[in-house]
Amino acid sequence: EVQLVESGGGLVQPGRSLRLSCAASGFTFDDYAMHWVRQGPGKGLEWVAGISWNSGIIDYAGSVRGRFTISRDNANNSLHLQMNSLRAEDTALYYCAKDSRITMIRGVVGYMDVWGKGTTVTVSS
Amino acid sequence: DIQMTQSPSSLSASVGDRVTITCRASQTISTYLNWYQQKSGKAPKLLIYAASGLQSGVPSRFSGSGSGTDFTLTIRSLQPEDFATYYCQQSYSTFTFGQGTKLEIK
Numbered sequence: 394e395v396q397l398v399e400s401g402g403g404l405v406q407p408g409r410s411l412r413l414s415c416a417a418s419g420f421t422f423d424d425y426a427m428h429w430v431r432q433g434p435g436k437g438l439e440w441v442a443g444i445s446w447n448s449g450i451i452d453y454a455g456s457v458r459g460r461f462t463i464s465r466d467n468a469n470n471s472l473h474l475q476m477n478s479l480r481a482e483d484t485a486l487y488y489c490a491k492d493s494r495i496t497m498i499r500g501v502v503g504y505m506d507v508w509g510k511g512t513t514v515t516v517s518s
Numbered sequence: 519d520i521q522m523t524q525s526p527s528s529l530s531a532s533v534g535d536r537v538t539i540t541c542r543a544s545q546t547i548s549t550y551l552n553w554y555q556q557k558s559g560k561a562p563k564l565l566i567y568a569a570s571g572l573q574s575g576v577p578s579r580f581s582g583s584g585s586g587t588d589f590t591l592t593i594r595s596l597q598p599e600d601f602a603t604y605y606c607q608q609s610y611s612t613f614t615f616g617q618g619t620k621l622e623i624k
Contacts, residue, residue, distance in 0.1 A: 508561035
């Protein structure tokens with residue numbers, strides 16, 4: 394069964410750090426790009442960051458660039474999100490999602506075909 | 519950055535109705551447009567990719583169309599399980615989601 398399981402969420406004070414992880418199974422992890430998507434309380438979906446199969450292409454939403462770092466460990470089929478300098482507006486349910494492509498390039502149809510159930514991050518003092 | 523605007527933001531309909539949701543991109547994105555369904559408390563689920571491709575396992579009452587900047591998701595003959603929030607997403611330049619359309623029971 395194709396599965397993504399997120400972990401690492403919790404309550405953290407503003408300005409502090411948190412590291413999220415996503416364990417993948419049921420598919421060849423290093424054949425696909427991966428992403429983090431978040432959803433604030435009562436809000437819509439926001440793409441956060443993406444990483445190609447070999448970490449050669451990495452991109453971030455403007456709202457997190459310079460504070461968050463996405464990484465992957467293909468040997469252990471895992472995706473990570475290091476979140477520094479957290480703000481109240483980073484409070485959200487964070488989803489891990491599999492891309493249909495090996496890398497994020499123009500000219501190739503891309504979509505998120507597998508999602509985890511999410512892990513909740515709350516930034517509050 | 520490419521902005522995606524959905525309309526309406528919310529919609530009330532009855533079982534058996536035909537429903538159309540629209541999505542407009544701030545610049546041309548060819549057919550790099552996907553649609554997702556999200557039920558309360560659940561992760562999003564891919565319905566339509568590349569504007570009109572039906573994801574495996576998705577009922578044929580769902581269909582998508584459009585290209586360039588204007589796109590539509592149509593649900594023919596609404597079923598009780600279709601009441602959810604729907605999001606469009608562009609994949610022309612990384613990813614951007616629309617703000618969502620909440621489909622409620624009338």
